[in-house]
Amino acid sequence: MITGCGVSSYRNRHRTISQNVLVACNFNLEFMYVLSGWEGLAHDSKLLTDTLTRRRTAPKVPQGKYYLVDCGFPNRCQFLAPFQGVRYHLYEFGGQGRDPAYEVELFNLCRASLRNVMERIFAATRKLTAATTKMSCDIRWEALPKLKLLKKALRRWNWEVFGDIALNVTNANEKVMLIQDRISTEGFSDDLFRLESAALVDLNNVLKQQETFLKEKSRVRWLAEGDWNSKFFHSLLKRRGGNKPLSSIQFGKNISYDPIEIGEHISSFY
Numbered sequence: 001m002i003t004g005c006g007v008s009s010y011r012n013r014h015r016t017i018s019q020n021v022l023v024a025c026n027f028n029l030e031f032m033y034v035l036s037g038w039e040g041l042a043h044d045s046k047l048l049t050d051t052l053t054r055r056r057t058a059p060k061v062p063q064g065k066y067y068l069v070d071c072g073f074p075n076r077c078q079f080l081a082p083f084q085g086v087r088y089h090l091y092e093f094g095g096q097g098r099d100p101a102y103e104v105e106l107f108n109l110c111r112a113s114l115r116n117v118m119e120r121i122f123a124a125t126r127k128l129t130a131a132t133t134k135m136s137c138d139i140r141w142e143a144l145p146k147l148k149l150l151k152k153a154l155r156r157w158n159w160e161v162f163g164d165i166a167l168n169v170t171n172a173n174e175k176v177m178l179i180q181d182r183i184s185t186e187g188f189s190d191d192l193f194r195l196e197s198a199a200l201v202d203l204n205n206v207l208k209q210q211e212t213f214l215k216e217k218s219r220v221r222w223l224a225e226g227d228w229n230s231k232f233f234h235s236l237l238k239r240r241g242g243n244k245p246l247s248s249i250q251f252g253k254n255i256s257y258d259p260i261e262i263g264e265h266i267s268s269f270y
Contacts, residue, residue, distance in 0.1 A: 009039040016040075022047040024059050024067065027114075029121045033059040044072035048079070068115045082108045090116065165210050172203040 010017050018040035024033040035051050048069070051058050061067060061078040068080055071088070075081045082088040088108035093100065100106040162168075176199045183192050248255055249262045256262055 009041050011040060020044070020047060022051055023118075025118060025121050027117050029117065029124065031121070033057075044070060045074050048073055048076075068111055080111065082111055088112055162209060165206070165213050168206045169203075169210055172199065172206045175199045176203050 010019065019036055020038040020040055020042045022033075022035040022038075022044070023031060025031050033051070035047060035054075038047055038050070059067070066078050066080045071082050071084055073079060073081050083104045086105050086108060087093060087100075088105075088111070090109075090112045092098070093105075093109050093112075100109050176196070179192060179196045179199050183196065186192070246262060248257045249265060250256075251265055256265070
């Protein structure tokens with residue numbers, strides 16, 4: 001994610017945020033090298049220079065061979081750019097009476113015919129990307145009703161297994177109180193002691209379930225409403241503010257504990 005002052009360098013000539021990527025491929029429609037991450041405003045020659053300085057990963061050019069590059073790249077050893085100022089796109093030579101007029105245009109025509117493999121491989125990549133995106137969207141749409149059914153099944157299972165947690169806590173607490181009342185009226189016995197121990201264990205387990213449930217519920221609610229301008233958000237801020245009050249402040253060599261003086265100092269500071 002590009003933020004802050006770095007955004008301007010990634011804004012291309014179309015005024016959109018982008019990256020400049022250098023790609024090399026062969027005539028078998030295979031990518032041989034990819035360099036990404038440069039700013040959209042960076043010139044193509046900078047990318048080529050950066051590629052050639054990466055000795056371990058830079059594409060190796062066989063002896064007597066050349067890479068065909070765009071007109072944005074400079075002509076240099078083993079990298080051929082088209083002649084500028086004359087026709088060099090294939091569509092400019094199509095039709096009757098539009099054949100190359102001299103050797104420079106003929107060179108550009110032959111070079112454009114060879115470089116057409118780049119247009120083909122990028123067209124195939126775009127089709128594959130579009131198909132993959134459509135497939136992922138179809139999978140999401142197919143999975144959505146199934147997830148809804150799973151949610152209903154989980155809710156039903158949760159109710160059958162755990163029931164009403166608040167009611168379970170109330171019942172467990174009342175059971176403990178009843179046993180303790182019997183102990184106070186009937187006197188202590190081994191049977192009542194065992195009943196009390198079992199009831200306390202049940203109460204402790206139900207309280208743990210309630211604590212886990214409340215933690216999960218608060219987490220879900222925070223994900224749903226935490227960053228919104230909602231009642232939940234403001235009540236949470238007030239509660240946190242009450243838990244963490246500003247009791248003292250130091251300005252210069254003096255420390256103040258007076259709330260009025262603290263408020264006046266903060267107001268004057270900002």
